Amino acid sequence: xxxxxxxxxxxxxxxxxxxxxxxxxxxxxxxxxxxxxxxxxxxxxxxxxxxxxxxxxxxxxxxxxxxxxxxxxxxxxxxxxxxxxxxxxxxxxxxxxxxxxxxxxxxxxxxxxxxxxxxxxxxxxxxxxxxxxxxxxxxxxxxxxxxxxxxxxxxxxxxxxxxxxxxxxxxxxxxxxxxxxxxxxxxxxxxxxxxxxxxxxxxxxxxxxxxxxxxxxxxxxxxxxxxxxxxxxxxxxxxxxxxxxxxxxxxxxxxxxxxxxxxxxxxxxxxxxxxxxxxxxxxxxxxxxxxxxxxxxxxxxxxxxxxxxxxxxxxxxxxxxxxxxxxxxxxxxxxxxxxxxxxxxxxxxxxxxxxxxxxxxxxxxxxxxxxxxxxxxxxxxxxxxxxxxxxxxxxxxxxxxxxxxxxxxxxxxxxxxxxxxxxxxxxxxxxxxxxxxxxxxxxxxxxxxxxxxxxxxxxxxxxxxxxxxxxxxxxxxxxxxxxxxxxxxxxxxxxxxxxxxxxxxxxxxxxxxxxxxxxxxxxxxxxxxxxxxxxxxxxxxxxxxxxxxxxxxxxxxxxxxxxxxxxxxxxxxxxxxxxxxxxxxxxxxxxxxxxxxxxxx
Numbered sequence: 001x002x003x004x005x006x007x008x009x010x011x012x013x014x015x016x017x018x019x020x021x022x023x024x025x026x027x028x029x030x031x032x033x034x035x036x037x038x039x040x041x042x043x044x045x046x047x048x049x050x051x052x053x054x055x056x057x058x059x060x061x062x063x064x065x066x067x068x069x070x071x072x073x074x075x076x077x078x079x080x081x082x083x084x085x086x087x088x089x090x091x092x093x094x095x096x097x098x099x100x101x102x103x104x105x106x107x108x109x110x111x112x113x114x115x116x117x118x119x120x121x122x123x124x125x126x127x128x129x130x131x132x133x134x135x136x137x138x139x140x141x142x143x144x145x146x147x148x149x150x151x152x153x154x155x156x157x158x159x160x161x162x163x164x165x166x167x168x169x170x171x172x173x174x175x176x177x178x179x180x181x182x183x184x185x186x187x188x189x190x191x192x193x194x195x196x197x198x199x200x201x202x203x204x205x206x207x208x209x210x211x212x213x214x215x216x217x218x219x220x221x222x223x224x225x226x227x228x229x230x231x232x233x234x235x236x237x238x239x240x241x242x243x244x245x246x247x248x249x250x251x252x253x254x255x256x257x258x259x260x261x262x263x264x265x266x267x268x269x270x271x272x273x274x275x276x277x278x279x280x281x282x283x284x285x286x287x288x289x290x291x292x293x294x295x296x297x298x299x300x301x302x303x304x305x306x307x308x309x310x311x312x313x314x315x316x317x318x319x320x321x322x323x324x325x326x327x328x329x330x331x332x333x334x335x336x337x338x339x340x341x342x343x344x345x346x347x348x349x350x351x352x353x354x355x356x357x358x359x360x361x362x363x364x365x366x367x368x369x370x371x372x373x374x375x376x377x378x379x380x381x382x383x384x385x386x387x388x389x390x391x392x393x394x395x396x397x398x399x400x401x402x403x404x405x406x407x408x409x410x411x412x413x414x415x416x417x418x419x420x421x422x423x424x425x426x427x428x429x430x431x432x433x434x435x436x437x438x439x440x441x442x443x444x445x446x447x448x449x450x451x452x453x454x455x456x457x458x459x460x461x462x463x464x465x466x467x468x469x470x471x472x473x474x475x476x477x478x479x480x481x482x483x484x485x486x487x488x489x490x491x492x493x494x495x496x497x498x499x500x501x502x503x504x505x506x507x508x509x510x511x512x513x514x515x516x517x518x519x520x521x522x523x524x525x526x527x528x529x530x531x532x533x534x535x536x537x538x539x540x541x542x543x544x545x546x547x548x549x550x551x552x553x554x555x556x557x558x559x560x561x562x563x564x565x566x567x568x569x570x571x572x573x574x575x576x577x578x579x580x581x582x583x584x585x586x587x588x589x590x591x592x593x594x595x596x597x598x599x600x601x
Contacts, residue, residue: 030405039093040328041197044083044339045077045244046196046321048132049103049271049438050314052142052334053113055367057347058317060286065347067159067285069128070364071357072316072345075099078353079321080344080491091334093325097194100133102138103271103311104205104248107154110435110455111448115370126157127317131359135161135192138203140271141281144213145456152176155185163190165203167227173217189231191240197326200235201344202228202265204247206254206272211551214457224249225261232264241330248272252297252311259307261301267322269310277311277342283351285317285344291550295341296322310342318342361387374448380576382584384591386440388453394431394490395481396594400440401496403584404454405429407575408568409498411460412542415564421464425519428474432492433544433568434459445576445584454569457545463561466541472526474541475502475517475553479597488599494551500525503594515600544568548569 025328035585055067064369083098088291106111107125118121143151153176155164164186171177171186180186189392190201200534209215224247232243245265249255250272275292278284282295312318321343323336343351355364387398409427416423436453466474478495481488486507488494502517517525550557566574576582 010255014217027478037327037331037333039325039333039536040095042088042092042096042323042325043197043199043242044077044079044098044323045097045193045269045310046083046100047269047310047312048072048076048314048316048319049311050105050140050246050268050274051102051125051316052108052231052314053110054315054317055112055124055128056371057288061288062286064286064349064463065343066287067315067317068355068364069316070357070360071347071353072319073128073131073359074356075343075345075351077317077356079319080133083323086283089339091325091336092169095195097197099192099194099199099244100135101201101244101246101269102129102134102137103246103269104138105142105271105314106137106140108455109145110143110456111371111374111451112240112367113455114451115367119366121362122159123154123156124347124367124488126154126159128359129162130159130365131356131363133160134162134408136165136246136589138246138248138271139164139166139169139205139210140200141206141212141250144209144215144218144522147214148216148218149176154478155180159287162540163187163201165190165201166205167202168204168207170221171218173219177218179449182525187431189234197242197414198238198240200232200243202231202243202245204228204245204249204587205313206249208250211553212250213551214546214549224258228258228265229261229263230315233261236264242266242326244269246271250458251567252292252309255311256297256299256311259301259309260424261302262307263302265301265307265326268309269320270309271314273311274313275311276313278343278584281539282341283349284347285313287314287317291452295320312342317345322433340343351397359436371448374451375446377442377447379447379450380445380580380584382440382442382445384584384586384589385442386584386589387439387591388434388440390437391490393434393496394492394494395488397496397595397597399589400436401429401431401434401595402498402596403575404572405496405498406436406543407572408460408542409572409580410575410579411566412462412564413575415460415566416462419462419562419564420541421462421524421562422434424462424464424499424540426471426539427542428478428495428497428547429543429568430492430547431490431496432552433493433546434496448575450569450573450576454567454572456546456568457566458546458584460542460564460566460568460571461545461561462540462564463547463548463556463559465538465552466559468525468535468537468539470532470541470555470559472514472517472531476511477554478513479504479506479513482534483507493554497583497596501594501598502526503598505600507601519537521529
């Protein structure tokens with residue numbers, strides 16, 4: 001049984017059924033409890049996730065202005081104040097309170113983030129986070145992208161006093177983050193007191209963390225359900241009867257699956273997936289994103305109790321608001337369907353707000369000025385549209401993928417002599433590291449474009465003596481993702497190739513899909529699915545350090561490699577200017593690519 005008396009019929013007020021979507025998402029039960037329990041406490045949970053340094057407003061497909069840190073903070077503060085103002089709504093308790101949480105990825109390296117470098121002030125993302133006034137936050141994978149030391153510094157730039165709750169990460173081997181544990185910034189147990197009520201927070205981060213970011217010696221415990229249930233039981237033992245799990249598991253489907261194993265947890269705030277949760281008549285930010293399902297998604301836990309799960313697209317584009325009412329035993333007895341939704345951050349429409357003047361002046365305006373400088377710096381011309389659409393670079397060869405992979409080989413060859421290593425002849429760029437999610441049109445390529453394509457702080461790295469069998473395994477892994485109808489599905493691991501071409505058969509089992517590999521000089525590495533006699537014993541291979549550390553599951557962990565003094569963004573910038581002389585031609589980079597990666601039957 002549950003560690004406390006739990007609700008058996010959750011959120012009876014929510015009755016809307018899902019319209020047809022690609023994902024079957026259960027909605028809230030319609031049946032009411034046998035007797036009407038008394039409302040004791042109404043809690044508004046304001047939540048966000050995956051802000052990812054999207055500090056500046058964007059223009060939607062309708063021409064409107066959306067997002068931006070300044071409007072986000074203003075809306076956040078208005079909703080927080082409004083949650084306890086005026087008379088209680090029907091069904092609400094007289095005692096009302098608010099808790100504010102982030103599900104992680106509070107910043108992301110890229111052009112907006114780079115504005116903080118040498119600015120002489122606290123990190124702009126940390127300033128926006130502080131202005132919002134979050135009570136608690138989980139840690140996301142991108143929070144580690146610059147390494148544990150930078151995360152520790154960033155936490156120090158947060159001027160308010162939120163709890164960064166992390167129940168499945170270990171920091172003992174990372175002194176700077178351990179210092180944040182010792183000073184109480186990072187905690188494994190946190191209870192927020194709201195109007196006399198105690199609300200326990202649990203924080204979980206994806207077990208895939210070592211393959212996703214620059215984790216250093218931070219450890220990850222994958223036993224998520226066991227950890228969460230133990231903490232929920234500890235809260236119950238201490239008399240804390242309201243528990244929120246804030247998790248960053250990369251896809252809301254992971255939170256939904258985890259919910260079935262949980263007990264004693266009332267609400268799940270998810271991060272990392274960027275799903276749009278909205279009822280059919282709710283306004284959404286017009287970016288082309290599609291609805292995943294209704295807000296909230298509901299799953300059944302290990303005790304047969306229903307648990308609401310919420311998330312937002314992130315990027316400062318929404319403030320999530322979940323309003324629930326508890327009885328005196330800490331059971332959720334109702335859900336305010338009208339108030340609960342992901343609210344667009346907009347300059348127009350029913351939810352329009354003006355920007356917070358302080359955040360506008362101290363964050364958005366200096367970031368915009370910095371980015372404007374990048375946007376005015378033209379470094380090349382392209383005669384052909386360059387395809388960086390997310391699902392394309394993660395599933396098929398594209399000309400932008402070819403360009404980026406070639407830039408790694410170019411940078412590796414430039415720096416090899418000084419580094420005292422064999423110059424690389426083959427390279428690979430994981431599709432997940434190409435982030436522009438769009439097509440670069442013919443015309444100017446600016447410095448800002450290179451940041452938009454390659455925003456992470458990943459460094460060009462060379463494995464100068466990679467065993468040829470490992471190289472073949474790397475190529476295999478790049479096409480080792482899920483398949484539907486014998487068609488490879490988008491996956492961040494997909495490898496854009498340079499210095500070689502290959503064919504593969506997606507209908508074959510994982511690890512047996514590569515049919516042929518041929519180097520640009522004609523050397524055959526694999527023929528008929530078998531290692532060729534002409535293959536060398538080793539090969540000098542270049543990629544980014546994320547991949548060489550085993551990121552995206554690549555079979556490279558433990559392989560000796562050398563990190564070169566180029567980020568992958570700098571490699572692209574240098575290749576465009578020096579390697580290509582400022583011209584990207586259709587002959588070199590045709591639409592659809594050169595045929596380096598070909599699927600065969």
